[in-house]
Amino acid sequence: MAGFWMELQAIDSYQVKLNGTFNTIDAKTLTMLYQPLMGTSSLALYQTLAAEVEENRLWTAESRSHMQLLSMLHVGLEELFEARLKLEGLGLLKVFMKDADDTREYVYEILPPLSPAQFFGDGLLNIYLFSQVGEKQFKRLRTFFSDKPLPANDYKEVTRSFQDVFETFKGTAIPPDVNHVASEVFQKSKPTVIQLDKKTFDFEAFYQMLSPQLITREQITPAVEQALVKMHTIYGASAEELVTYLYRALEPSGDIDLEYLRKIVRNGYHIETGRLPALSMKKSAPKEKIPEQSEPASDEEALQIYLENITPFQLLVDIADGARPAETDLKIVEEVMEQQQLPTPVMNVLIEYVLLRLDGKIARNYMMTIAAHWKRKKVQTAKDAMELAWAEHEKYKRLQEETKDKPTNYSRRGNGKKEVLPEWFDKETAEPTDSKMTNKEKQTLEEQVREIKEKLKKR
Structure with a gap:
């Protein structure tokens, strides 16, 4: 990856912040659902950063240098930077930076993964996972993170509310300002759902092609727009192609069946290319090439x-x-x-x-x-x-030679000045x-x- 050393050096320091608390399901989700997408290096980086925060704390006690991280993970700086980028892109890490003299100070905020239900209904990550692991393993993973629902017809809820259980406060003492807290209190972590930039898709051209007799502008909800952006990102479908697919996914009620839309776009891509889409890192800039020389470099x-x-x-x-x-x-x-x-x-x-x-x-x-x-x-x-x-x-060699030739005056040049060597x-x-x-x-x-x-x- 070209220019990674412009953004990260081994001497740069960092601190780690946890975004809330994590549970065992988060760990399993990371290992079984995210790891196939990002690889072992990114998973190891995530786990190492999270482990650096002491128990019952949200921040690391002190800053560390990336040199320690490189040594612990046994990777090079480029591999570490690439692993970090994957975590950022998948919504698992937020990065904050502050310039400090000749170095930079980073804060790495660890974000929790999506819940299994969110992941399998994401419309982006689940498609790449299907492509990566195949249909058989995908179904196995979905079964692993599923269970039988409660037989609702056999039960009725009898849970009591707060007012049913507790009396209203009748004391005379003025309660303290409980909402004013100087420090950050632990809270349950909130996963970051990946939101793609709508600017990457030409919605202006899309709406011009859309027939108002078939689908009105009001039927294209924010959820439909986000699904279109995802289909464009994953499969490279053009605005014209997605208009055609959208007509096919239109239900008699006037609603758009997003699941069916995803299915027909995926099938169309597979028929055209003979393969499923793969998640690969974007190359923002080509690698710098060493100028070709008629003779080998010295x-x-x-x-x-x-x-x-x-x-x-x-x-x-x-x-x-x-x-x-x-x-x-x-x-x-x-x-x-x-x-x-x-x-x-x-x-x-x-x-x-x-x-x-x-x-x-x-x-x-x-x-x-x-x-x-x-x-x-x-x-x-x-x-x-x-x-x-x-x-x-x-300079040292010259002084050594002068020592042999002129042992009594080895440290002076012909102009009488003493040769100075660094200490x-x-x-x-x-x-x-x-x-x-x-x-x-x-x-x-x-x-x-x-x-x-x-x-x-x-x-």
Whole structure:
């Protein structure tokens, strides 16, 4: 998904709010009815966010970074963002955002799913579920969430009202202002029914085609309009086609049979295409393509592209050949990102640089000091970070050579000025790297670049 990193970074913080209370039926509805539509990643995200709110609370106690969420779900930032979008589109999540300096603060409001009755009568979600799981499983699911009704003919209601049970208040004390509540009181959750935007359907053309002798404007109720928008969204039916279908769904009483309308539109789509509609994410923008070059991208360019488009978590996974990074390393990276507020691409370069300098190790103080230096330098892109790291490395190499040639005056240039190195070059007690990369470092970098180029070719 193009540009997802423009809306979400691993260092962005978030809080979770529950929209009321949830029950066991909600959990079953999510797993059995929503999961086939949105996938396991979205379900895991929903359940994880909901679980972060403590029992008998509506809010999380404190903000968290998305880095923690990525680590817990074991996914990349793009997959997390896509899972979030699906929850939003299905009416299971509301997202609120506030800009804060170089980062963003999010509030994720968890919404309950539709009840099974609402879901199967939705006219949108139930159709996509039918297409996804097939007729046999669809009927099984409907049976699972159904039960025999109360035999009303055999019983009559004898429930007493409030006035039948309780006496009217006759006291003299003035009751407190019970309606004034400073905090938010728990309430039963209210599901969000998906409402499609009517602007996506050309109602002006539709009404012009409609014959007033057959169907009047008054017969097109808001419920009928919403059904037409859903049919247009699901099956791509045009205004002209829906007018024809509407005539067929007209009952002798003058009412429009919406169930029959949905059925004939679905059958028409199946006859024309030979398949049922599938729920797929909308591609708002095409993926940015890497400009084709007559020659392959250089190692530096390939690495730069890679570091600009990956999360620190996934970078550590790639470096470890798919293994989960050590919790201590993740904790250090998360702490550095939160304290120094470095952009994700810059953090990626820092991780690469520290690992190369320290022979595959991550040292907290060393990384934190470099991050602070780069923050002061206002480094914002992977390219800037790579250039700065390379410049400092070259400066270090030059001083190393001067140390060998002129041990008594190694720190001064010909103009008498002292060569200045950032303080972090002397912070680490580990053996400094040679002026040239070791064979192991070269091999590691070459393997990474080769893998990056293979990934770029597949885009």
